[in-house]
Amino acid sequence: MGVFSALTTAVTGMQAQSYALENISGNIANSRTAGFKRVDTSFSDLVPDTALNRQIAGSVNAYSRATNTIQGDPLATRIDSNAAINGDGFFVVDQRQRGVGSNTLFANSDLYTRRGDFDFDADGYLVNGSGYYLKGQKIDPVTGQVIGSQPEVLRITKDQFPAQATTAIEYSANIPAYPKTNSADINTPGSELLGPGTDFPGADPRTVAAGGTGTVDGADVTRFLNRSIPGGSVTVYDELGRAASVELRWAKVSNASAGPPATVDTWNLFVAQNTSAAAGEVAYRNAGVAVQFDSKGLMTSPTGGNIPMPNMTIGGVDISTISMTTGNNSLTQNGDSSGQTNARRIGQNGYTAGTLDRVSISGEGQVIGTFSNGQVVALAQIAIARFNAGNALKRLDGGAFEETIESGSPIVGLGTSALIGGNVEQSNTDIADEFSKMIITQQAYSANTKVITTAQEMLRDVFNIIR
Template sequence: MGVFGAMITAVSGLQAQSYALENISGNIANSQTTGFKRVDTGFLDLVTDAPRNQSVAGSTLSFSRATNTVQGDVQTTGIPTNIALNGQGYFVVGERTGTNGDTPVFSNNQFYTRRGDFALDKNGYLVNGSGYYLRGATIDPQTGTTVTASTDLIKIPSSQLSARQTSEVLYSGNLPSLPQTNYQKTNGGATSELIQPSTYTTDPVATGTVIASDDDTFLNQSLAAGSMTIYNDIGAPVNVQMRWAKVSDPAYTTSNPAFGSTEATWQLFYQSNSTATGSAVQWTRLGTNFTFASSGQMTSPTTVNSNVTVDGVTVTGVDFTFPTLTQFSDANGQITNSSVTQNGYSAGELLSVAVGADGRISGTYSNGQVAPLAQIAVVQFQADDALKRREGGAFEQTLESGQPTLGLGGATLVGGSLEASNTDIADEFSKMIVTQQAYSANTRVISTAQQMLQDTINIIR
């Protein structure tokens, strides 16, 4: 190779180390860039075709080594639309190409990123700090059905969540086998825990109603069953007050023969007219009789379908279901473990959004409801490091990377967090020192080769 070969080799070394320093400087500059993946430098030796015993070390080339599979630290930000990917994978994002009035126009190209500092823009799109727009499936919050393809641009609806009429009520609890009503506490004795039809102007057991003039008597002979708010077809709230009254028991064969004596029987009433007076109906029975076996288990019914009218407001077709209604002994003679839930709600405004570990974006509304809004698209690649880098922490698919596969692939999403750069400052400074020394050594080779050439020229003189 000779002196000239040594100079050429040293020049290739200078170029390679300059390239390495450029990568190091870029890594250090992006040490605080969200989702940044550092670029390491590799070196390749070039040798001439020569006999084995005359081969030389040769020159060098430098190349980049991607670190896409090396995750940065997950840091909490407290911003609900920030998303960190914990594990392998990439967000699917789109790029805006222009605007049509106030509406952005997007290209059909898909890009991939780990940068999750997304925020809602005025149009409801989620855009990150580099200007890339998040893709995924948009979900109708009213029905819970997916309304777009799995990798369309996500647009969070700003419209109200429409009101929903109550169609189902779930009631659970334990009715005491010996209800200690005010009447029972005062009178005691046989049948005192039962409702006493003879003390009413209008028999509530037979008619299924309690008139206003009998209200005090009814309150003394029944137990409070709790209250609930249900909603009609326009979302208007209806407050329902309920009371249980025991009407028969096997222990008293003459208590109410019309209901038999083999099972305990209860009736559930609700206040249908809170302002009723005189002979106007104030309480109305819900459905039919509730019967309990000697074991304390309810034998019928499991569901009651009824129209509920309170103070002139009617909610139609409500299914009252009693999944765990029992009649066990209770020391205090009161209803325990009472739980009432229903599926209706009024209209509500979107207050905030949150991201689940499975990539589901949910919205919290002013009516207390939480509804799904979108499903974030996350993809996996067979060869992550073969992706082509773009500005802004994005990547493009290449032939070497393979096709993207939709799915988390074992990764999870962390809402309110970001993935930091995977650059290690201390490690980069160490690389920089080594690179500087290698660069200086190559310049020394060139100086030495130059001196040797000068000595050769001096021979001729």
């Protein structure tokens, strides 16, 4: 029976090598398919139960060996919505069944893929080149909190991002101990100060607590400008997103060196309301707080460093409930040869309404939206799933995989992996390696046919003996 067994064994060898060649062919065909995972072939011998001194090599069987966990090289595409996973994990995706726009119905089943060439369709869904729709969780753009607990198909529309009224101005600056105003004369003590009386016969612009009106009359603008120094400007917004430019000016009102009743250096902050105001109209408003510094130039009042801005209307825009935050050391009074305010930072937290300009994907898997008003906000968290046995996933068309009992349940989260935005993972097929395997497979197949030919000749010799 040895010759007949050799025939059947050679046939299994040919079948196994044919199976291997089929896998090699598929790997080469998909060497340029994004996210493709090659299928290797493993061989297993089939040995009949025989006595110890009569054992034979036996037949062979071929099995597929998955490479789902072997990463392909990332390729930069310059498409912001593309992403490649650097490390373990799969994108969670779904399939469309029917409908369009907000009425689109999906299969509501989680599938998994490494193909990250996602791009927006006409309805705002992120879909890859094989037609699978990306899943994740929406993020509230205002609070930054993730919405919901289960991944759903992501749909990002170009809705308008609402305006936010300015509530705080961040201010960091140094005010000169001796302000070089237009009226300042080093030989005349107090000439650098903003004083009452003859300086402003119409109205004392200092704080009400100091006996002033807290406003600069339009008739006194020139006098006021000669007794104060610029403090910088910043654009703020009301609840409708309308912009107004806030111009700041500092005026020193007392020197501690002059002696009682002054014991500290005191300044007043003014905000321009209408620089073209006529007589009897308000040109500048006082913040209404005495800003004081100790002998080391550190601000001692107001406590906490917050200076409330005056409620006012600038250019028809109502500005109210704004506070200037300086911290304890951001606003100082130190010597400065220029005699002018050195504003290191002026910022604010408001913005006008905006529309979505572009999106990108961060390393943490967030879909980041950049809006026309300059705001950069996280819009969604992409769902990433990892498996204890990723190579046991079932392959589907289009580079997708399906969970199996052998693969285990998905573990949601990036873990130690990261996303590379603007990139797509390439096939993990190595053409040179596949050609090497193809040559070996061809030789093994030919060798098996030689065995069949030899067995056939041996059988013919047996039949010739009978004749």
